């Protein structure tokens with residue numbers, strides 16, 4: 414069975430050819446960062462290959478999309494996409510659970526500080542009053558518009574009663590083309 418040697422610990426693991434490196438490390442409870450769960454979309458599980466380049470599986474499309482086709486320069490592979498068919502040594506020294514935990518906590522604190530703003534009661538009350546005022550204005554406007562044709566006199570020529578909202582006319586009811594055709598038919602049949 415192929416052997417996977419871990420740097421810097423020097424630990425040697427036997428690995429099935431059909432199992433990817435990330436899953437094998439997880440079996441041994443060895444920490445490797447991962448936020449996509451091994452689907453090849455976060456690139457967190459990146460490891461460095463120190464030896465055994467010829468024994469690596471070809472990178473799948475997802476991996477090339479994330480890391481590019483530059484393995485010969487960087488020697489970096491995604492642990493979740495990598496399978497091996499012979500002895501390989503990889504460097505996992507930058508996967509450190511403590512520093513990752515610290516970084517995550519720091520990030521969370523910064524996020525909470527930056528996003529959550531606690532409003533003072535006076536501010537909330539003032540906003541409430543403001544909103545109530547706006548709501549009342551809206552209701553007033555709506556009442557003015559409601560049944561406006563009833564409020565407007567029919568006599569448009571009267572200078573004392575100028576045209577009001579909507580021209581003082583009752584709005585026409587909506588008529589579809591089909592409806593008009595039906596009406597026409599009714600009229601014709603009555604004749």
Ligand code: FES
Nearest residue numbers: 453455456458493
């Ligand atoms: S775990 Fe996310 S890319 Fe490997």
